[in-house]
Amino acid sequence: MSFQNNTMDECCTVNLTVRYLTKKWTLLIILELYKGDNYTRRFSELKASLPDITPKILSERLQELEAENIVSKKIDASIVPVKSEYTLTESGVELIGVIRDIKYWALKWKIDNIPCGSQECKLCKL
């Protein structure tokens, strides 16, 4: 989570970007948001769509993405229970191209593996 104590500081923006985009779950979270109406999903929806992620890690990743302006958060505290929504920003939506590229690459070179379309698959509906 913190990049302060290593050599990230010395890296240029692009190198830095690769590093946090490739953190575990990050791309899959972005994809889940993309699939929601208006690129928006609630915390519990994300949790349900990513069965193996823990609330702790999901919370951490969302905060990181918010800090990078890839995701914006909106809370409606006027109702109970509180309603919170996470939405891809414009820059966030543009990251979908990266994920789509990976999908096409995988379909081209790895088609001999498990067929897509199962409930477990978070990428193949892209």
Place this chain on the structure above:
Amino acid sequence: MSFQNNTMDECCTVNLTVRYLTKKWTLLIILELYKGDNYTRRFSELKASLPDITPKILSERLQELEAENIVSKKIDASIVPVKSEYTLTESGVELIGVIRDIKYWALKWKIDNIPCGSQECKLCKL
């Protein structure tokens, strides 16, 4: 390195691909190979280009990439010291598009950060 003990088994090919491509250092190694003549680099050259990677991790990643047919390895043991070369396969070269996308995204949305072109930058010469 081993995906046997977690839920990776239940994932489809594409999801699986995201997981290993986003392991730390993987994309940067692919990029370094891409920048070499004939998409080829020696172990020590990769090590030198990625100052913060340890030989252990570099070795592990190269083995993983070789197993995925993204990198091919050639060893000339007839000479001393032994000469080993790692080359991007056709599928490996096609992954450069993913990295290039990330670069363009970063340059578009993160240009207010550290300028590129320094020795430390492994991506901006792409």
Place this chain on the structure above:
DNA sequence: CCGTATCCGACTTGATACTG
């Protein structure tokens, strides 16, 4: 419902040393 906090074990990565 929406999280954050904690504790802890497992896995991943890092630092350093060392060999053919």
Place this chain on the structure above:
DNA sequence: CAGTATCAAGTCGGATACGG
């Protein structure tokens, strides 16, 4: 040069608890 061995450090996962 091209790695492997060893051990330390960091990140992630699992369970559970708790507060807004």
